[in-house]
Amino acid sequence: MSLDGYVALPDDTPGPLFDWYDAGEVEVRTARDDLTFHLTPESAAHWAAWTGSLGAIVVGRRLFDLTDGWQGRHPLGVPVVVVTHRPPQGWAHAGPSTEFRDDVVAGLARAQELAGAAVVGVAAGTIASQCLDLGLLDEVAVDLVPVVLGAGRPYFTGIAHGPALLGEPTTTVHGDRVTHLVFPVRR
Amino acid sequence: MSLDGYVALPDDTPGPLFDWYDAGEVEVRTARDDLTFHLTPESAAHWAAWTGSLGAIVVGRRLFDLTDGWQGRHPLGVPVVVVTHRPPQGWAHAGPSTEFRDDVVAGLARAQELAGAAVVGVAAGTIASQCLDLGLLDEVAVDLVPVVLGAGRPYFTGIAHGPALLGEPTTTVHGDRVTHLVFPVRR
Numbered sequence: 001m002s003l004d005g006y007v008a009l010p011d012d013t014p015g016p017l018f019d020w021y022d023a024g025e026v027e028v029r030t031a032r033d034d035l036t037f038h039l040t041p042e043s044a045a046h047w048a049a050w051t052g053s054l055g056a057i058v059v060g061r062r063l064f065d066l067t068d069g070w071q072g073r074h075p076l077g078v079p080v081v082v083v084t085h086r087p088p089q090g091w092a093h094a095g096p097s098t099e100f101r102d103d104v105v106a107g108l109a110r111a112q113e114l115a116g117a118a119v120v121g122v123a124a125g126t127i128a129s130q131c132l133d134l135g136l137l138d139e140v141a142v143d144l145v146p147v148v149l150g151a152g153r154p155y156f157t158g159i160a161h162g163p164a165l166l167g168e169p170t171t172t173v174h175g176d177r178v179t180h181l182v183f184p185v186r187r
Numbered sequence: 188m189s190l191d192g193y194v195a196l197p198d199d200t201p202g203p204l205f206d207w208y209d210a211g212e213v214e215v216r217t218a219r220d221d222l223t224f225h226l227t228p229e230s231a232a233h234w235a236a237w238t239g240s241l242g243a244i245v246v247g248r249r250l251f252d253l254t255d256g257w258q259g260r261h262p263l264g265v266p267v268v269v270v271t272h273r274p275p276q277g278w279a280h281a282g283p284s285t286e287f288r289d290d291v292v293a294g295l296a297r298a299q300e301l302a303g304a305a306v307v308g309v310a311a312g313t314i315a316s317q318c319l320d321l322g323l324l325d326e327v328a329v330d331l332v333p334v335v336l337g338a339g340r341p342y343f344t345g346i347a348h349g350p351a352l353l354g355e356p357t358t359t360v361h362g363d364r365v366t367h368l369v370f371p372v373r374r
Contacts, residue, residue: 003329003353003370004343005192015350132335140335142190146353146370148319148327150346156191159337163202166190166333169366172359179356179368183190183333 001142006152007125012066015152017145020178031077032070043175050141050180051076055118056111058083058104060127072098079114083107083127104130125155133159137185140166144179188329193339194312199253202339204332207365218264219257230362237328237367238263242305243298245270245291247314259285266301270294270314291317312342320346324372327353331366 001007002017009015024040028047039047054076061084072093074080079097087100099114101107104127111120122128122137131137142155164185171182188194189204196202211227215234226234241263248271259280261267266284274287286301288294291314298307309315309324318324329342351372358369 002350003192003327004341004346005190009350016352129335133337140190146355148316148343148346148349148351148353150320150343150349150351154191156335156337159191159335162335162337163189163196164335164337165203166335168333168361168363172361172366174355174359176355179359181366 001155002145002147002149002152004148004150005154005156006149007155008153009149010151010153012153015149016147016177017149020143020145020175023176023178030075032073032075035075040175042173043178043180046171046173046175046180053119054078054121055115056081057121057123058107058111058127058131059123060084061086062126063124069093069098079111081107081111081114104134105136108136125153126157129156129158132156132164132185133161135185135187139170139185140183141171142181142183144181145177146179188342189332189334189336189339191335191337192341192343193336194342195340196336197338197340199340202336203334203364204336207330207332207362210363210365217262219260219262222262227362229360230365230367233358233360233362233367240306241265241308242302243268244308244310245294245298245314245318246310247271248273249313250311256280256285266298268294268298268301291321292323295323312340313344316343316345319343319351319372320348322372322374326357326372327370328358329368329370331368332364333366 021037024038026039026041026044028037028039028044056079058081064082072095082100083104085102122131166183167186169181169183173180208224211225213226213228213231215224215226215231243266245268251269259282269287270291272289309318353370354373356368356370360367
């Protein structure tokens with residue numbers, strides 16, 4: 001997220017927001033051969049801890065469409081539950097690692113079943129904001145990039161029951177072109 | 188600033204954004220008897236260093252109107268240059284500590300004259316964003332509050348020449364209900 005709260009430029013490109021993916025000397029492999037990060041040691045350690053905690057991911061339809069559902073294989077190597085009222089028909093990459101649910105509560109419940117005792121991640125902003133608004137999140141993680149975009153697609157959107165109070169950050173890790181922050185949600 | 192980039196609620200009230208002003212045990216007096224903060228030791232040390240570096244402040248007309256120009260006496264005890272095309276006529280608190288200029292470049296120049304070797308601060312968001320957009324800032328300071336407001340008045344606005352690249356934060360100080368961040372501007 002940019003300092004002014006955007007996760008993409010108005011044309012949906014990331015601009016400089018992903019520069020930190022390739023700003024360090026530590027090679028970080030993913031479940032996909034076509035995607036390898038190069039992070040600073042601090043970012044790499046944070047990334048390993050964060051992604052290692054995840055057991056499943058819930059995503060919105062928009063991110064699913066933008067990524068073509070990662071062709072059925074998410075970079076983090078965990079199952080994906082897509083929240084959508086219109087599951088794709090005859091999707092070329094349909095398989096056991098991608099499921100569809102028609103509302104966010106059902107999507108989260110299914111993801112938690114798949115994750116077991118591990119953490120369920122929620123992305124991107126629209127569905128994460130919806131979950132925050134409904135009181136369904138334990139933490140909000142932000143990779144804060146030192147840039148002011150001026151316009152774009154906001155991370156947080158559609159918060160109807162705000163303000164949503166968070167606690168002091170439990171994680172503050174400085175990488176290169178990013179500060180990783182994790183905030184607990186206050187109930 | 189809230190995590191989603193706002194400095195006030197839609198009705199211009201701060202909501203929980205100023206909770207950190209009274210979240211600690213260290214009494215921090217200002218140039219005004221009617222305004223005393225109570226900060227954590229970490230926030231108080233940051234506040235002392237930051238405010239101690241300032242020699243003058245440039246503000247926009249909106250902040251001037253909202254505060255009635257601090258009745259001619261800014262809490263930080265420094266002179267104020269107000270950028271406005273319509274200086275107030277017969278303002279009750281007119282005096283040597285408040286000057287008016289009709290554009291931001293002239294306002295900054297006058298403030299730097301007044302500040303000498305000290306730092307010139309710029310507030311609030313609209314004029315600070317204008318200065319950032321024009322390449323006139325050395326640093327961007329953000330007091331980041333762990334709350335998602337969902338709507339309100341954005342800190343950064345009217346960035347026409349963005350993205351504006353900043354450097355890694357040179358200051359990261361955790362208070363209570365706030366994280367103080369200072370980013371250098373990249374040229």
